[in-house]
Amino acid sequence: MSETAIDINQFFFGYGNKKVLFDVGLAVPAGQYVAMIGPNGVGKSTLLKSINRIVKGQEGSIRLFGKELAAYSQKELGRLIGYVPQYHEQSFAYTVFEFVLMARYPYFDALRPPSEEDEKKVHEMLALIGLGDFKDRRVHQISGGERQKVYIAAALAQEPRVLLLDEPTAHLDPRYHAEIQQLISKVSRNLGLTVLHVTHDLNHIFSWSQKVIALKNGRVLMQGTPQEVLTPKNLESIFDTRFIFIPHPQTRQPIIVPEMS
């Protein structure tokens, strides 16, 4: 049995009086690529943000590599976990290089400028993601797809052991959607990262993830391998709609589409 990267037990969360997550329990094994699915508004993003303390949970325990979340300082979490949010607008004009360098924050000394080592790491990550030529461009002036790559490069520059991805490919066109998904799965495999990926893209799950966690109404409905979880019957109970599975003409992997009424 391998190490558990993220271990959540009896976790509750609410905004004011509105409860969002109830008695959540789940485990993400180290080194695995885990997909999290579920209808809009069931608390997937909130759960993700609880893990690196963007929001603070109210009850229950979150353990990272066997250690309680509360025992980590925010900087330690910054060295452990990289986070890529949904595509969003950027109001201040940083260059790509500046933006990725900023992500080295958890390694900075308060009063010293970033070291050569930090700059080297940034160049390395930009090259890895294929952004070398974009170094001096301003982040708000490049296309949405390239910008999302910049966010990924920045998260990787934190040299994390865990990546939390909150629908990073939503709002992107099909070409970038596929390209960035491939990039993430390739890089995370090569670097041996643990990935927890919130997604609505059911079709790609078979090819890149080893585990699926399904959330509904603030609770974990089921978790298991893609083959176990992604069945027509399960999907119907998760999304309250019927799905049909068709084999892909080229790969024979199932394609999941909602049934027409």
Next chain:
Amino acid sequence: MMLEADTITKRRKMSVLILLLSLTALVLFLTPLVGAQPLSFSDIFSFSNDSLDFKVFWKMRIPRSLVAFFAGAILAGCGMVFQAIFRNPLVCPFTLGVSAGASFGATIYIRLGLPLSLFGISGISSFAFLGALLSVFIVWKLARIKNDASIAKMLLAGLVVSYFFISLIMFIQYTSDLYQSMRITRWLMGGLFVYGYQPVYDILPFVLIACIGIWRYTHELNLLTTGEELAISRGVDVRRTVKVLFVLTSLIVGGVVSACGPISFVGIIAPHICRLLIGSDHRYLAPATFLFGGLFLTVCDTMARTVVAPAEIPVGVITALIGGPFFLWLMQRCFRG
């Protein structure tokens, strides 16, 4: 040189900083030469206390230019910090009630006609400073309802507190006699009346705190501008950082406003122009904004005391006349894209 280039290289940043530094040296030397009274070079450097030109230059104009420079630098620097915290280029400490609070304190002092002074600082400054502190305290308390000081709440609290204090000021003015009312109005316009070096020493601690404080937090400011969530995910303790910066800058601005009156728009104009010139990386933006804000206010103040010489226009009027249209232009830019 294009105002907003696609790429900003390190070399460009350094050249902008060097340019601003040279301009600073030039302006600090040249502006004291300009004024209602023309000065002769030989008298200025005669170092004789009998010479009027020597006194005007070294005891009046040089300290005044220095105070203007420091005040402008601080206001601009604090504006930059607030814009980073609130991720909004239209915010400055004044939007958060500090200036209204300080003005309220000064208004009360003038209305009561008190002649007292605290620890050798003039009474009006102490009252203005206390007013600024009061507003910071109220904004902080309001924003912390339910124990969670979110940025949007702080902004709203600041607006509410501003309007509240402005109403109180109007009420006090209404109950004042003509002379007091004039004095209040005059103070609200902002101005620099400096003789000798005491005002320079008074403002110096605030300059030091601002420089050290802002320099200490440049990395955090960078990350805050990318959004609260992303900043936390990179390891910034956002709640603590925002709290420290908010209180720190409010105090510094309170200090400056209490000395010079509410001089508006410096805190918006300087950081914005510098962002266009040098980008948003606060390691370069902070020194550039300091210098530019200082330069801007020094030049405005020189205009204030020369345009209608021997009379003076309050410098706040000049910054507002330049700042108003600039603000509109900036707002349009923001809404366009």
